[in-house]
Amino acid sequence: MSLIPQHILDLQPYVPGRTIDEIKRAYGINRVIKLASNENPLGVSPQAVQAMIASMHEINRYPDISSFLLREKLSEMFNVNSDAIITGHGSEAIMQAAVRTFLTNGDEVITCKGTFVGFYVMVNACGIKMILVPLKEYKFDLNIIADAITPKTKIIYLANPNSPTGTFFHKDEFDDFMNNLPEGIIVIVDEAYFEFVKGNSLFPDSLDYKLDNVITLRTFSKAYGLAGIRLGYGFGKPELIEHIHKVRLPFEPGVPSQAAGVAALNDKQFLDYYLELNNKGKEFFYSLYDRLGIEYVKSETNFVMSIFDSEDMVNKLSEKLLRKGVIVRPLRPFGLPHCIRVTVGLQEENEFYAKALEEVL
Ligand SMILES: Cc1ncc(COP(=O)(O)O)c(C=O)c1O
Structure with missing residues (x-):
């Protein structure tokens, strides 16, 4: 008889977004940006x-x-x-x-x-x-x-x-x-x-x-x-x-x-500054996706979710972005395997992501 209750044996653990150091080590690259966990890219007050x-x-x-x-x-x-x-x-x-x-x-x-x-x-x-x-x-x-x-x-x-x-x-x-x-x-x-x-x-x-x-x-x-x-x-x-x-x-x-x-x-000043930066970043994402013909959902947060035809596409795209030093969040664990969530970064990070995305597409 197992010491572990059945619901724990069946439990799917929380899988966090991958870390910057992990990706640097895995792919031997120097510049990695993380747009996977909806953190504040500016830092902290x-x-x-x-x-x-x-x-x-x-x-x-x-x-x-x-x-x-x-x-x-x-x-x-x-x-x-x-x-x-x-x-x-x-x-x-x-x-x-x-x-x-x-x-x-x-x-x-x-x-x-x-x-x-x-x-x-x-x-x-x-x-x-x-x-x-x-x-x-x-x-x-x-x-x-x-x-x-x-x-x-x-x-x-x-x-x-x-x-x-x-x-x-x-x-x-x-x-x-x-x-x-x-x-x-x-x-x-x-x-x-x-x-x-x-x-x-x-x-x-x-x-x-x-x-x-x-x-x-x-x-x-x-x-x-x-x-x-x-x-x-x-x-x-x-x-x-x-x-x-x-x-x-x-x-x-x-x-x-x-x-x-x-x-x-x-x-309040730090918060207001970040909210403004985030709004500009979201507009940047929307126009990027419009230009590339990527479907997305308008967001009232600090991230934007985009929608693809299949999980296979999501996996290939995320993997290729990782190789270019951009960590995004494929959404299978959330129950949306055909979607990717990308956190709005600093403007230079958003541009780095945009360039990587255009290249891999
Ligand atoms: C909807 C939602 N609730 C809660 C959390 C976790 O928040 P906390 O860091 O305060 O535990 C997150 C973090 O991603 C979230 O997206």
């Missing part, structure tokens, strides 16, 4: 760096378990009470704690095929049944999700905007969906790309709704450029959040992460 350096004197001590200063800052910024806020080792850690808090055997989860692969891994790791419904035109269709609800549904996961497609569902769709949702279901709204879409009047900021059954997740990994220190936060009714607090690891996030988070939120 200098104020956040200073705050982390200053915090180094304190790393012999465990971090503040309550993330007091960071939660105070988030509370002030988003006008939400501190007891409705949770922080974690990346938003994924909060997502995982929520999955472990709310799901028990026999429950079901619903989300889409073609969304954040990390969520699939978490649910499968718990051996919980997950229903994957299709996207419609590469977008979450909340009607299809509503139709898949059963009496066993406990969590619905919605990524808005969605990764890897870059699309978002609109206010009217979310209103309708939430108004008709049966009781007893928790909706996780993953807003990892919130900063990129928040100016769009059609976007339903899930915080505005003050709903009893919604957990909102956000991150410092994307717009704030802090992927490497793992820092995320979430909002929800205190009656839900207090239980996630019991389940999560007590001392996350670490001392430098908490300090960096407060400083990053204070540095």
Whole structure:
């Protein structure tokens, strides 16, 4: 008899984008750019760096378990009470704690095929049944999700905007969906790309709704450029959040992460500069793809997904781009094997990618 439960034997692990050093070694090339993980290509706010350096004197001590200063800052910024806020080792850690808090055997989860692969891994790791419904035109269709609800549904996961497609569902769709949702279901709204879409009047900021059954997740990994220190936060009714607090690891996030988070939120200039750069980069991608006749989906994030005829084409193209020093993300693990996601880089990186793409095509 195996020591390993069947659902763990069957588990497909999370496969990250390949690293720059790995590709340099594998192909013997000097210049490699990574456009695979939706990181901030500019770097990180200098104020956040200073705050982390200053915090180094304190790393012999465990971090503040309550993330007091960071939660105070988030509370002030988003006008939400501190007891409705949770922080974690990346938003994924909060997502995982929520999955472990709310799901028990026999429950079901619903989300889409073609969304954040990390969520699939978490649910499968718990051996919980997950229903994957299709996207419609590469977008979450909340009607299809509503139709898949059963009496066993406990969590619905919605990524808005969605990764890897870059699309978002609109206010009217979310209103309708939430108004008709049966009781007893928790909706996780993953807003990892919130900063990129928040100016769009059609976007339903899930915080505005003050709903009893919604957990909102956000991150410092994307717009704030802090992927490497793992820092995320979430909002929800205190009656839900207090239980996630019991389940999560007590001392996350670490001392430098908490300090960096407060400083990053204070540095609006860095954020605005990056958002502008990203918008220009997206326009560059659109015109590149238009010129080359590549189908793509317009995005409200820091990446653009393009669509090909087959997985074979995607694999060949990605491999050829790797040889030219460009790492992109083929989307088989996300359930979209005929698609590739490319993160918007610095302008010189975008141009390097454009040149490589034209050559390999
Ligand atoms: C939709 C979505 N949610 C969550 C994450 C993970 O965020 P974090 O780095 O905060 O764990 C990602 C990262 O790629 C993402 O695309």
